Amino acid sequence: MILAPSILSADFSRLGDEIGKVVSAGAQWVHIDVMDGHFVPNITIGPPVVRHVRSVTDAYLDCHLMISDPDRYIDAFAEAGADGITVHVEACTHLHRTLSRIRELGCTPGVSLNPATPLDTIEYCLDTIGLVLIMSVNPGFGGQAFIDAVVPKIEKARDLAQGKDILIQVDGGIGKENLGMVLSKGVDVVVAGSSIFNSEDPVTTIKEMFEIAREQNH
Ligand code: DX5
Numbered sequence: 001m002i003l004a005p006s007i008l009s010a011d012f013s014r015l016g017d018e019i020g021k022v023v024s025a026g027a028q029w030v031h032i033d034v035m036d037g038h039f040v041p042n043i044t045i046g047p048p049v050v051r052h053v054r055s056v057t058d059a060y061l062d063c064h065l066m067i068s069d070p071d072r073y074i075d076a077f078a079e080a081g082a083d084g085i086t087v088h089v090e091a092c093t094h095l096h097r098t099l100s101r102i103r104e105l106g107c108t109p110g111v112s113l114n115p116a117t118p119l120d121t122i123e124y125c126l127d128t129i130g131l132v133l134i135m136s137v138n139p140g141f142g143g144q145a146f147i148d149a150v151v152p153k154i155e156k157a158r159d160l161a162q163g164k165d166i167l168i169q170v171d172g173g174i175g176k177e178n179l180g181m182v183l184s185k186g187v188d189v190v191v192a193g194s195s196i197f198n199s200e201d202p203v204t205t206i207k208e209m210f211e212i213a214r215e216q217n218h
């Protein structure tokens with residue numbers, strides 16, 4: 001399992017410390033939620049914050065762009081130090097072009113699907129995709145409940161990625177109580193925000209999450 005703690009639920013006044021803590025506990029990726037107040041009803045952070053985060057960690061920076069017309073900003077995120085850039089299929093007019101550009105910039109191209117979006121929207125772009133992000137909440141906020149109806153989509157995504165160099169990621173409402181179920185569907189990368197940063201001790205929570213993964217040979 002690759003664990004990607006979402007800093008959306010971190011204490012932004014001590015962001016460097018918060019990241020140091022989760023990375024030292026074993027998290028390999030840092031998930032950075034970028035929101036524009038247009039594609040989603042919330043506003044978060046942009047490339048300058050990514051640049052500062054880059055300067056305090058060597059962890060993989062997984063940038064989840066919940067923004068309209070992401071083509072305008074992907075170069076800026078790549079320059080800021082993103083390792084992976086994930087765009088929403090619902091926000092792209094020319095998905096294949098956008099993903100190709102992300103790859104050209106040296107980042108892993110990811111594509112994310114809202115809970116209501118069917119998988120066939122990405123079927124003809126598989127050659128350009130490095131990661132498929134299945135949203136298990138409607139994007140915009142941390143701390144929402146996992147939507148069970150997306151589970152069959154996770155399984156279908158796993159089938160679609162079979163034999164290809166594509167990671168399957170799930171984001172939203174994941175904690176110790178449902179991590180085992182999510183992993184059993186063949187997920188490679190798990191995003192977790194509130195269940196880590198709002199827990200009493202994020203380091204212990206992460207260790208327990210890896211223990212659950214180990215029990216399932218992930
Ligand atoms: C939701 C974001 C998530 C969010 C997950 O729009 O994309 O990454 O931070 O938070 P939790 O794990 O609290 O559902």
Ligand code: ZN
Nearest residue numbers: 006033064171
């Ligand atoms: Zn996210």
